[in-house]
Every structure is written in structure tokens, then in C-alpha cells.
Amino acid sequence: MDIVYVVSVVVVLVGMLAVLKRVISGPTLLDRLLGVNVIGTKTIVLLALIGFLADRPGFFLDIALAYALINFIATIAVLRHFEARFRGRASAVTEEEPS
Amino acid sequence: MSALEIVGTVFIALGGFVMFMGAVGVVRFPDFYTRLHAAGKGDTLGQALVLLGLIVITGVSNDGLKLVLIAFFIFILNSTSTHALARAAWLAGLKPWTPADSATPQFEGQMSEVDRRDAFMPLLAGEDKAALEASTTGIDVDLDGKVEDDA
Structure with missing residues (x-):
């Protein structure tokens, strides 16, 4: 049964690495935000699988539940912060502002 | 392996496949909206299948309830x-991709240099934006009328 969890963990990790390429080289700022959101969702599944792999699912599932809510709040917060600045100005999405 | 474990394994494998395809x-779709399509649908369905497989393996217990809650939350929050x-x-005015924007000359013969450049720069210039706004006057995109322009 462990081999199922190990293979699933590896598949999810490869998917996260692929999406990380989009986060690093995304042409627009929204692409990066989308990639971060996808990686967060994959992290939740990864936490659940690692919990069953380590035979302590309850502990890891609590973390996964909290992480799901925090991931959503982070995405919405960043979007609310940038939305007024984005509105009607597509150039603001692409031009990386010096931070 | 019991029968339930086999069913759960099938669900986990299906979910892993869907998540990987997402x-x-x-990574490979041409513009932001198509990428959003892949991410939104692939990830939501994939995590639901993986967690459903884990639920089938776990059975009715505390952990099963937590898995149901996680899948339910992600269904709402991801959407x-x-x-x-x-x-x-x-x-923001991001232009949706159309097949005419494709940089690969497989749709309608060879592309002109301008089309090729526009395919790699999917954002609107001034006149294109005015044309898009004129073509979408039926849609009220200005939801509250308060446009803050700090330029």
C-alpha cells in the first residue's frame, strides 16, 4: 500500500516543479499568482498523502485543512490589493514593478 | 489488498493523472485564460479524486471526516x-487568445511579423483596447464606477 502513496507523492511533486516554471517565467503577474495558487492546492494533496504515508493522517490532515483556508485567503488578499491598480491598465500587469 | 483498497488506489491514480495533466x-497553454482553465478544472477535479480515494481507504472515521471537509472546502475555494x-x-484588459494569434504557422499558412509579435505580447495597445471596449459595450465591466488611476 505504501508504494501507491509514494508514487502519488512523486507525481504531485513533479507537477509542482512544472508549475514552478510558470511562476518563475510567467509573462504576466497574474500568471505567477495563478501558479502560486495551483502549487498551494497541490501542497494540500501532498500533505494528505504524506500523512497516510507516515501513518499519522490525523495530524497532517489538520495542517492540510488550515493550509487550504490560508491559501485561499492569501490569493484573495493579493488580488484585492492589486485590483484597483490593475483596472483598465494591462501594462501594469506585465511591467514588473521594482520591489 | 482488500477490495476497498483497490478501489481507493484506482481513484488516487486517476486523481494524480488529472492533476499532472492540469x-x-x-505550463504549455498559450495565454492566461487558457492556463486558468487548465489550472481551475484540472486541480479541482484531481484533488477531489485523490481525496476520495483516501476516503474510500480510510472508511468512516475522524480522518475520513477531515478528508471530506478538505475536499468540500477546496471545491468552493478553488472555484x-x-x-x-x-x-x-x-x-485589467488582458486580451483573450484566439487561433489567429497563434505563433505556430499551422492554422492559416505563414503568419506575418506583426501577428507573430502580437502572439507573444498578448496585451492590448491603445487602439486595440479602444476597439475591444467598443466591441464589448453590452458588457458592464465597470462594476462600481470607481476607477483608481494612480499613474
Whole structure:
């Protein structure tokens, strides 16, 4: 049964690495935000699988539940912060502002 | 392996496949809206299948209840954040991709240099934006009328 969890963990990790390429080289700022959101969702599944792999699912599932809510709040917060600045100005999405 | 474990394994494998295909779509699709499509649908369905497989293996218990809660929350929250991302992109004026924008000359013969450049720069210049706004006057994109321009 462990081999199922190990293979699933590896598949999810490869998917996260692929999406990380989009986060690093995304042409627009929204692409990066989308990639971060996808990686967060994959992290939740990864936490659940690692919990069953380590035979302590309850502990890891609590973390996964909290992480799901925090991931959503982070995405919405960043979007609310940038939305007024984005509105009607597509150039603001692409031009990386010096931070 | 019991029968339930076999069923759960099938669900986990299906979910892993769907999630991986969603990741491939995020990397390879041509513009932001198509990537959003791959990410939103692939990830939501994939995590639901993986967690459903774990639920089948676990059975009725505390952990099963937590898995149900996680799958339920992600179903709502992922859809909401996908909608918010698409709305932000549309309000910013990001132009949706069309086959005419494709940089690969397999749709209608060879592309001109201007088309090729526009395919790699999917954002609107001034006149294109005015044309898009004129063509979408039926849609009220200005939701509250308060446009803050700090330029």
C-alpha cells in the first residue's frame, strides 16, 4: 500500500516543479499568482498523502485543512490589493514593478 | 489488498493523472485564460479524486471526516479564486487568445511579423483596447464606477 502513496507523492511533486516554471517565467503577474495558487492546492494533496504515508493522517490532515483556508485567503488578499491598480491598465500587469 | 483498497488506489491514480495533466496545461497553454482553465478544472477535479480515494481507504472515521471537509472546502475555494483571477485579468484588459494569434504557422499558412509579435505580447495597445471596449459595450465591466488611476 505504501508504494501507491509514494508514487502519488512523486507525481504531485513533479507537477509542482512544472508549475514552478510558470511562476518563475510567467509573462504576466497574474500568471505567477495563478501558479502560486495551483502549487498551494497541490501542497494540500501532498500533505494528505504524506500523512497516510507516515501513518499519522490525523495530524497532517489538520495542517492540510488550515493550509487550504490560508491559501485561499492569501490569493484573495493579493488580488484585492492589486485590483484597483490593475483596472483598465494591462501594462501594469506585465511591467514588473521594482520591489 | 482488500477490495476497498483497490478501489481507493484506482481513484488516487486517476486523481494524480488529472492533476499532472492540469500542471502540463498550466505550463504549455498559450495565454492566461487558457492556463486558468487548465489550472481551475484540472486541480479541482484531481484533488477531489485523490481525496476520495483516501476516503474510500480510510472508511468512516475522524480522518475520513477531515478528508471530506478538505475536499468540500477546496471545491468552493478553488472555484472562487479562479473566478477572482479571471475577473482581475478581464478588468485589467488582458486580451483573450484566439487561433489567429497563434505563433505556430499551422492554422492559416505563414503568419506575418506583426501577428507573430502580437502572439507573444498578448496585451492590448491603445487602439486595440479602444476597439475591444467598443466591441464589448453590452458588457458592464465597470462594476462600481470607481476607477483608481494612480499613474
